[in-house]
Amino acid sequence: MESYQSLMHLTEEENEPYREKDIYVERMRNPCCNMMEVKKGCWTAEEDSKLVSYIQKYGHQNWRSLPTRAGLLRCGKSCRLRWVNYLRPGIKHGNFTKEEEETIIQLQRMLGNHWSKIASFLPGRTDNEIKNIWNTYLKKRTMPKNSNSMLKSGAGTSNMIEEKTHCVISSNTLPPNPFELVAIATEQKDVAVPFESGKDPIGFGESEWWMMELAEELGLFEEVEVEENWEKMVTEGGGDPVAAFIGNLI
DNA sequence: AAGTCTTACAACCGCGAGGTG
DNA sequence: TCACCTCGCGGTTGTAAGACT
Numbered sequence: 001m002e003s004y005q006s007l008m009h010l011t012e013e014e015n016e017p018y019r020e021k022d023i024y025v026e027r028m029r030n031p032c033c034n035m036m037e038v039k040k041g042c043w044t045a046e047e048d049s050k051l052v053s054y055i056q057k058y059g060h061q062n063w064r065s066l067p068t069r070a071g072l073l074r075c076g077k078s079c080r081l082r083w084v085n086y087l088r089p090g091i092k093h094g095n096f097t098k099e100e101e102e103t104i105i106q107l108q109r110m111l112g113n114h115w116s117k118i119a120s121f122l123p124g125r126t127d128n129e130i131k132n133i134w135n136t137y138l139k140k141r142t143m144p145k146n147s148n149s150m151l152k153s154g155a156g157t158s159n160m161i162e163e164k165t166h167c168v169i170s171s172n173t174l175p176p177n178p179f180e181l182v183a184i185a186t187e188q189k190d191v192a193v194p195f196e197s198g199k200d201p202i203g204f205g206e207s208e209w210w211m212m213e214l215a216e217e218l219g220l221f222e223e224v225e226v227e228e229n230w231e232k233m234v235t236e237g238g239g240d241p242v243a244a245f246i247g248n249l250i
Numbered sequence: 251a252a253g254t255c256t257t258a259c260a261a262c263c264g265c266g267a268g269g270t271g
Numbered sequence: 272t273c274a275c276c277t278c279g280c281g282g283t284t285g286t287a288a289g290a291c292t
Contacts, residue, residue: 041285042260064277080278081261116280131281132259 039073043082047072051079052087085128092124096133104130105138 043051054070060083063076072079085091096104100122107118115127115134122130 040262042287062277075262076277077263077279078261084279085260113281127280128260135282136258 038067038075038078040078043086047074048082048087051083055083055087081128085126090124091126096125100125101133101138104134105141108134108138 050070050072054066058069060066060080063080066072066076067074067079070079074082103121104118107121111117113131113134115131119125119127119130
């Protein structure tokens with residue numbers, strides 16, 4: 001009979017806790033959630049502790065086998081969710097700031113219900129948490145009055161990136177702010193944002209760069225035109241790093 | 251005080267994408 | 272190519288706690 005160790009591709013060290021237990025192939029062939037006895041509902045402090053200490057020691061290469069190896073009567077999905085949304089280092093707990101809420105509203109307007117993408121703009125916040133606060137009250141806040149019917153039908157949660165835009169980026173048309181750029185891209189057509197030569201056009205922070213990258217990734221622009229002399233102009237304008245990004249857009 | 255409603259959020263479920271044999 | 276498996280995502284549900292009547 002095939003051993004638990006070989007089945008799970010465990011090292012000698014990892015297999016140690018199971019050496020004396022009769023855990024063999026037949027058990028492991030069972031799907032984790034359907035046939036094995038798994039606990040549901042809220043996690044206890046003891047379960048959290050087991051999960052954290054296991055992941056700190058061995059990592060989480062395989063969520064499916066993790067519960068058994070960590071001594072938890074949970075399914076792998078449940079473990080993953082608990083780790084990702086609550087136990088993972090760097091997770092912020094507590095109320096969202098006004099700025100965070102505004103960012104969520106803005107991003108939801110632009111991206112739709114792509115919570116994991118939205119979460120990538122809010123370090124320490126999880127997609128689940130963002131989805132929750134959106135469904136709890138941010139959605140209501142963004143709805144126009146007397147629009148309950150829209151709320152119920154979901155008609156109010158538009159994804160505005162469906163209609164692509166033609167954007168001209170030239171030596172004198174760099175965007176002043178990526179948030180604005182994306183907003184423009186989603187609401188207007190054929191836009192050109194003036195860039196005053198000799199001035200730093202953008203106070204680029206990390207999130208703004210993400211925003212630009214996202215705009216590219218999502219294909220907000222059907223067509224990007226770049227004038228031949230843009231590089232020279234940008235360099236003369238102070239060598240702003242946006243030049244590098246514009247280069248990537250081509 | 252007790253019952254009901256609302257809010258907040260943790261957790262579950264089903265599905266699709268991607269990897270592997 | 273196909274079947275199977277795992278993972279991650281988004282929708283939805285369950286439930287505890289607080290607010291309201």
